[in-house]
Amino acid sequence: xxxxxxxxxEQALRQCYAQGRLHSGEVPxxxxxxxSHAEHGDFACNVAMLLARAEKIAPRKIAEExxxxxxxxxxxxxxxxxxxxxxxxxxxxxxxxxxxxxDIARAGEDYGRCHLGAGKxxxxxxxxxxxxxxxxxxxxxxxxxxxxxxxxxxxxGYAVDREYYINDAGNQMNTLGxxxxxxxxxxxxxxxxxxxxxxxxxxxxxxAAEVVASEGRRLLDLTExxxxxxxxxxxxxxILAGIDDDLQAFGVRFDRWYSEQSLYxxxxxxxxxxxxxxxxxxxxxxxxxxxxxxAFGDDKDRVMVRSNGAxxxxxxxxxxxxxxxxxxxDLVIDVWGADHHGYVPRMKAVMTGLGRDPEDLQVIxxxxxxxxxxxxxxxxxxxxxxxxxxxxxxxxxxRDACRFFFLMRRSDSQLDFDLELAKQxxxxxxxxxxxxxxxxxxxxxxAAQEQGMQPPALGEVDFDRLVLDEELVLAxxxxxxxxxxxxxxxxxxxxxxxxxMQELAAQFHSYYNRNRVITDDPETxxxxxxxxxxxxxxxxxxxxxxxxxxxxxx
RNA sequence: GCGCGAUUAGCUCAGUUGGAUAGAGCGUUGGCCUCCGGAGCCAAAGGUCAGUGGUUCGAGUCCACUAUCGCGCACCA
Numbered sequence: 016x017x018x019x020x021x022x023x024x025e026q027a028l029r030q031c032y033a034q035g036r037l038h039s040g041e042v043p044x045x046x047x048x049x050x051s052h053a054e055h056g057d058f059a060c061n062v063a064m065l066l067a068r069a070e071k072i073a074p075r076k077i078a079e080e081x082x083x084x085x086x087x088x089x090x091x092x093x094x095x096x097x098x099x100x101x102x103x104x105x106x107x108x109x110x111x112x113x114x115x116x117x118d119i120a121r122a123g124e125d126y127g128r129c130h131l132g133a134g135k136x137x138x139x140x141x142x143x144x145x146x147x148x149x150x151x152x153x154x155x156x157x158x159x160x161x162x163x164x165x166x167x168x169x170x171x172g173y174a175v176d177r178e179y180y181i182n183d184a185g186n187q188m189n190t191l192g193x194x195x196x197x198x199x200x201x202x203x204x205x206x207x208x209x210x211x212x213x214x215x216x217x218x219x220x221x222x223a224a225e226v227v228a229s230e231g232r233r234l235l236d237l238t239e240x241x242x243x244x245x246x247x248x249x250x251x252x253x254i255l256a257g258i259d260d261d262l263q264a265f266g267v268r269f270d271r272w273y274s275e276q277s278l279y280x281x282x283x284x285x286x287x288x289x290x291x292x293x294x295x296x297x298x299x300x301x302x303x304x305x306x307x308x309x310a311f312g313d314d315k316d317r318v319m320v321r322s323n324g325a326x327x328x329x330x331x332x333x334x335x336x337x338x339x340x341x342x343x344x345d346l347v348i349d350v351w352g353a354d355h356h357g358y359v360p361r362m363k364a365v366m367t368g369l370g371r372d373p374e375d376l377q378v379i380x381x382x383x384x385x386x387x388x389x390x391x392x393x394x395x396x397x398x399x400x401x402x403x404x405x406x407x408x409x410x411x412x413x414r415d416a417c418r419f420f421f422l423m424r425r426s427d428s429q430l431d432f433d434l435e436l437a438k439q440x441x442x443x444x445x446x447x448x449x450x451x452x453x454x455x456x457x458x459x460x461x462a463a464q465e466q467g468m469q470p471p472a473l474g475e476v477d478f479d480r481l482v483l484d485e486e487l488v489l490a491x492x493x494x495x496x497x498x499x500x501x502x503x504x505x506x507x508x509x510x511x512x513x514x515x516m517q518e519l520a521a522q523f524h525s526y527y528n529r530n531r532v533i534t535d536d537p538e539t540x541x542x543x544x545x546x547x548x549x550x551x552x553x554x555x556x557x558x559x560x561x562x563x564x565x566x567x568x569x
Numbered sequence: 570g571c572g573c574g575a576u577u578a579g580c581u582c583a584g585u586u587g588g589a590u591a592g593a594g595c596g597u598u599g600g601c602c603u604c605c606g607g608a609g610c611c612a613a614a615g616g617u618c619a620g621u622g623g624u625u626c627g628a629g630u631c632c633a634c635u636a637u638c639g640c641g642c643a644c645c646a
Binding site: 048052275322425436447510 | 574582586587588589604607609642645
């Protein structure tokens with residue numbers, strides 16, 4: 016609809032130039048905004064103001080010329096006017112708005128999808144928590160965000176892969192192995208000092224206890240080095256399996272689990288370092304090998320190979336990102352904790368250094384979750400091992416509320432997550448409010464069915480029966496859904512979908528409360544059922560993007 | 570010290586990428602059930618968009634400085 020208006024405007028502008036009524040020849044991008052006030056119409060265009068400078072005449076004058084060239088617009092609008100400093104305001108015809116109901120009925124599950132991405136390959140890498148402990152709620156927010164962004168991009172026509180990067184190389188796995196080994200020995204009767212830099216959480220003891228149960232004292236015969244290696248492998252696998260379980264319970268599925276260690280095993284890290292050398296971006300200093308990232312905007316060069324010969328995490332990250340693009344992705348998105356924001360410039364520098372556009376790498380930063388219970392802060396500290404796990408929160412408030420709450424705010428701003436509120440079944444709780452709107456339509460359908468009526472199919476509805484303002488407002492809101500998805504996808508911002516749903520649900524609840532869908536008049540009833548079911552379809556599609564269920568009864 | 574980010578209603582936050590008179594939810598106050606699910610709805614009050622200057626037809630939005638808060642500044646991962 017917006018696009019149709021746009022092409023009308025472009026045509027009018029070209030006509031003005033052709034007829035010599037305007038002279039500059041400039042064709043700016045036509046912008047159409049939905050004004051905040053209804054008296055300014057359905058869409059407002061500012062092109063006359065943009066042209067004012069080049070044309071050197073008053074914007075209202077330009078707007079007049081454009082309006083004259085616009086003509087009737089074959090019934091798309093019922094009124095066009097010039098207002099304020101030179102806005103061109105369009106008032107669309109009701110028939111045109113109710114046409115979106117047919118679009119929705121026709122498209123069904125696909126309503127809201129678009130081809131913005133043109134099939135480009137995108138990888139979204141997220142969670143990627145170290146396999147040294149269970150997922151906590153911070154990871155949960157990353158999981159919800161990454162999954163929703165991936166889903167948004169799918170809806171916008173990108174070919175998306177979800178990937179989890181496993182940091183299974185380096186000394187943290189040794190630390191894990193050592194932590195388990197020491198707890199194992201403790202459980203078998205030794206008293207020893209458990210080092211502060213080892214993992215303190217109870218899950219370490221639990222895992223060690225499993226080993227005691229299955230292996231007994233046998234592993235005491237190993238050398239410490241052998242034992243640590245054994246425990247590291249065992250612990251890593253078990254913890255990763257637990258993470259996978261938690262993510263499945265959360266409804267997140269990855270296309271690929273990518274091991275950092277495999278980069279070493281296949282020589283990718285070596286190849287990455289070679290490439291940096293070939294491009295003359297490496298130099299040696301103090302016995303270490305450095306990547307000259309300062310050449311591309313980083314404020315410090317970065318070490319790839321330490322003076323003791325060990326490669327850094329940065330080196331494998333270079334290799335990993337190089338390898339992502341080798342796999343043919345056009346766009347790579349990393350979802351990171353916001354405390355890693357300092358790493359963005361260096362990774363962008365790596366992109367440039369490797370000959371890619373830095374825009375091909377997008378980093379989404381996810382801020383901390385502040386967990387509350389009835390307004391009171393829940394204490395958390397990863398260091399001491401006292402943290403609230405994702406699993407605990409899913410078990411307590413349910414997957415739907417959990418995902419919804421994680422996505423309610425822009426990902427880069429801190430989030431208050433109140434467990435009591437998330438469990439509450441009232442209008443204070445936004446997730447129930449939205450789901451309830453969906454269930455309510457289903458309930459109306461059931462009531463209609465009992466009276467022998469089916470939700471009407473395409474073409475069975477007389478839109479002239481929709482005469483209420485609220486019905487028009489609902490139709491307009493429904494028409495906005497595809498652009499909401501597109502805009503949210505382009506800015507990697509799932510929270511926009513949340514806000515959209517809350518508005519739509521509020522409008523529907525309000526409509527429902529004031530009017531009966533099922534009336535004495537069969538034609539009116541049909542039209543209203545049709546409208547209500549379009550609301551249901553859009554709510555369901557929106558919830559699906561976020562990974563939240565759309566229940567038929569609650 | 571340097572860098573990144575934030576600052577919008579009593580609280581928690583949006584703000585369609587620079588548009589017209591600033592938007593929700595919660596909280597507060599006052600209303601609404603003979604009715605398809607009240608798990609809901611309606612209404613009112615509430616604002617110097619942190620401050621100062623700048624850019625222009627037009628600034629919550631862009632730029633500079635200031636203040637306050639948060640985070641980051643390893644040959645760790």
